[in-house]
Amino acid sequence: MTRLLQTTDAGLYCPPGNFYIDPWRPVERAVITHAHADHARPGSAAYLAATPGEHLMRTRLGADIDLQCLDYGESITENGVTVSLHPAGHVLGSAQIRLEYQGEIAVVAGDYKVTPDPTCATFEPVKCHTFVTESTFGLPIYRWETSEEIFAGVDRWWRANRDAKKTSVIFAYALGKAQRVMAGVDASIGPIYLHGATEVVTRAYRASGVALPETKPVSAESRKHEFAGSLVIAPPSAAGTPWMRKFEPYSDAMASGWMRVRGTRRRRALDRGFVLSDHADWPGLLWAIEATGADNVLVTHGSTHELARYLRERGKNADVLATHFQGEADEPTVNGAEAVE
DSSP: OBTTBEEETTEEEETTTTEEESOSSOOSEEEOSOSSTTTSOTTOSEEEEEGGGHHHHHHHHOTTSOEEEEOTTOEEEETTEEEEEEEOSSSTTOEEEEEEETTEEEEEOOSOOOSOOTTSOOOOOOOOSEEEEEETTOSTTOOOOOHHHHHHHHHHHHHHHHHTTOEEEEEOOTTTHHHHHHHHSOGGGSOEEEOHHHHHHHHHHHHTTOOOOOOEEOOTTOOGGGGTTOEEEEOGGGTTSGGGGGGOSEEEEEEOGGGGSTTHHHHTTOSEEEOOOSSOOHHHHHHHHHHHTOSEEEEEEESHHHHHHHHHHTTOEEEEOOOSOOGGGOOOEETTEEOOO
16 A cells, blocks of 8 residues: 555545545545545545535535535645545546645545546546556446447437337436436437436536536326427436336436446346446546556456556556445435435
């Protein structure tokens, strides 16, 4: 490890600064990379996060939490450790945590992607000696198309369903992925409806100043005929539930990086799968790691051993950092509603 970071029963700890980063248990001082439930957990006495994610943090953890926010690039000093937050490009308010102490610099990236996304600030490499990287999609098979190519496919699917008088239901995690879908599709094709969990998070995005097309909530009063030709965005947990009956006839799809794996769509009995991820693909991970200039790389959640081995074979000092984070495999909750990542 490094004198700036160590693992404990409560999570990743900065000893000289006396604070935790994305702790697994309640602590006195928690620095948070982003508002997904496997990174921002309730119960800590005080939180620090990036300013763009304030509304999401309060939506997830409660309006009255003790929350200090920093603009990207702004710094504070905690017991001699200079802390600053830098764009991670994962979701709204996601941040890389930069720590500097007595000439040593470590960066904890949290989850990140390196492609532009209109719903959040774009990833910016941060020079450091030690880089803690995720590896959710840390295998060479994971390579993403451009956003333009992906959403052109989503639009073609939606138009074809509209012309057939079907509802298009796309499953996307309610925090981040759903808003990226809203921002990326051609909203002139038809109305866009949101599952309740997605609606809650989307209100926080709008309150944060993110421009999104007009949407309508799916309510108990909604009638079946309303949905023909529309796009419904729902969390993956809605698939196969009685809630789906109101959209019949419908075509369903999922937006996820896991759609790259042959057979995933078939196992989920989906009509379509769109390879859309809010995590870096294999080339993106390698580019980001190289751009930091770090001599030491710690790899967390995902294909950790594979990525660490690849880096060691190419001369990096790389090792696995065990965490409780599970990345896109998880589907945590927002105020009790299944939602996110």
